[in-house]
Amino acid sequence: MQNGVRVRAREGGENLVETPDSASVREPEAELLEGARRGDVSAFERLFQTHGERMKSLAANLLGSPSEAEDAVQETFLKIYRAASSFRGSASLSTWAYRVLVNTCYDLLRRRARRPESPVSWVEPPVDFGSAPAADHPLRVDLAASLAALDSRRRAAFVLFEVEGFSHREVGDILGVPEGTSRSLVFEARRELQRRLWGSREARA
Amino acid sequence: MSDCRRFKEWLDRGTEDGFSELETHAAACDPCREHLQLWNAISQAAPSLRKRWESPELWVRIEKAIHESRRAEEASRGRKESRAWWPLLAAAAALFLVAMIGLRVFRPSLGQRELLTSRSFSKPLLTEDALSDVEKSEERYVASIERLSRLAEPKLRQPSTPLLISYREKLLLLDTAIAELRSQLDQNRFNTHLRKELLAVYQEKQHTLEQVVREEKS
Numbered sequence: 001m002q003n004g005v006r007v008r009a010r011e012g013g014e015n016l017v018e019t020p021d022s023a024s025v026r027e028p029e030a031e032l033l034e035g036a037r038r039g040d041v042s043a044f045e046r047l048f049q050t051h052g053e054r055m056k057s058l059a060a061n062l063l064g065s066p067s068e069a070e071d072a073v074q075e076t077f078l079k080i081y082r083a084a085s086s087f088r089g090s091a092s093l094s095t096w097a098y099r100v101l102v103n104t105c106y107d108l109l110r111r112r113a114r115r116p117e118s119p120v121s122w123v124e125p126p127v128d129f130g131s132a133p134a135a136d137h138p139l140r141v142d143l144a145a146s147l148a149a150l151d152s153r154r155r156a157a158f159v160l161f162e163v164e165g166f167s168h169r170e171v172g173d174i175l176g177v178p179e180g181t182s183r184s185l186v187f188e189a190r191r192e193l194q195r196r197l198w199g200s201r202e203a204r205a
Numbered sequence: 206m207s208d209c210r211r212f213k214e215w216l217d218r219g220t221e222d223g224f225s226e227l228e229t230h231a232a233a234c235d236p237c238r239e240h241l242q243l244w245n246a247i248s249q250a251a252p253s254l255r256k257r258w259e260s261p262e263l264w265v266r267i268e269k270a271i272h273e274s275r276r277a278e279e280a281s282r283g284r285k286e287s288r289a290w291w292p293l294l295a296a297a298a299a300l301f302l303v304a305m306i307g308l309r310v311f312r313p314s315l316g317q318r319e320l321l322t323s324r325s326f327s328k329p330l331l332t333e334d335a336l337s338d339v340e341k342s343e344e345r346y347v348a349s350i351e352r353l354s355r356l357a358e359p360k361l362r363q364p365s366t367p368l369l370i371s372y373r374e375k376l377l378l379l380d381t382a383i384a385e386l387r388s389q390l391d392q393n394r395f396n397t398h399l400r401k402e403l404l405a406v407y408q409e410k411q412h413t414l415e416q417v418v419r420e421e422k423s
Contacts, residue, residue, distance in 0.1 A: 041271055048264055053257060060256045069256075070263050077267045078274060083392030088340075096391060103388045139250035147254070153381060162251035176384025178351065180358055181377070187220065194216060194244050201243075 033093045036084040044077055051094055054164055055101050061159040062105040064148055072108055076101040091173050098174045102156050109152055139197070146196040150189055157185035158193070212237045216244075220362050336394060343404075350411050357417040372417050379410045 035043025059069035079100050147155055160171045171182040208230040215227050231237035364370045386403040
């Protein structure tokens, strides 16, 4: 489902993804937006084919559960379908989709916090790590546990930048903050992760 | 202060800016190097958290949900239209009756007649143009807040007092609220209540940034 889409170099740039011909990226974005505004379901399908995997991964890292991640992606597509005809935002359709997804995840986390009697356990489904360059990194399990302890905002910034490879400008657009705030959030997240990982390393020693 | 202590303090409270000079020290100091290695390992390990799994049913579910939503919307519109028909007809008839009586009783002067037939009465109260004006003013306001934000940024990046730290936290919360309201507004641009709320949060952000800038000067 990845369609050969790869993450663009982080610094600068405006589009979330790039193909060999960057001009061909802008045109489909505009076309997608037009199609989405008309309520054309195939436009949403193309958006899902291009960004679905990344959206699932982002939601899974924010929510800690693959089934909830899929629910969040479904809810996101339904929201953007309902609102696309009136969407006049300055951001691209895909940036907007990620923004709606992050806010949907925040909503789900808030709802979950109101019912603490049903804790979520992460049960990893059969996972293809083919596109993850450091899938067997020794720090992966500890890092995932420490990440889950971060506040949702810093976690979102860290996952968007460090895990999913968005640039700070894109993270800023998605979280609705200036680029500088995105840098601060990622830096603070990394510092908190360092503190937690060091603590657990010392506890084990 | 020793470089080791400075490095430890930077790990506890520092910002992105002070890193490069301490990195040189940490590379040459065994205890600090371990911290530095862990620091660098976080970014190296992060991509391993990307999760890829097959979910062939997901698009089918989304498509089904979209079609159901469309059907529900059409059914709701149909119900509203059929329900709206009789009250509208009754209201129109009543209005016509009142207007006829009014015309007979009051007989407006020529000036009043011009006013009554003026084009402005045929336009709706809130048009796309009016909303576009509101959005343009909002963009200008946001741009001026961004300028203020850039003025306050150096002090917020390295807060020297507890007050500045709390201002920074408050601004983060305000940014969250702004992002959420903007996301809701993207879905419902004509909602004046949301626009008022967004304006109030922006005003609070402006006020907080002004306090930060004043704090900077004092």
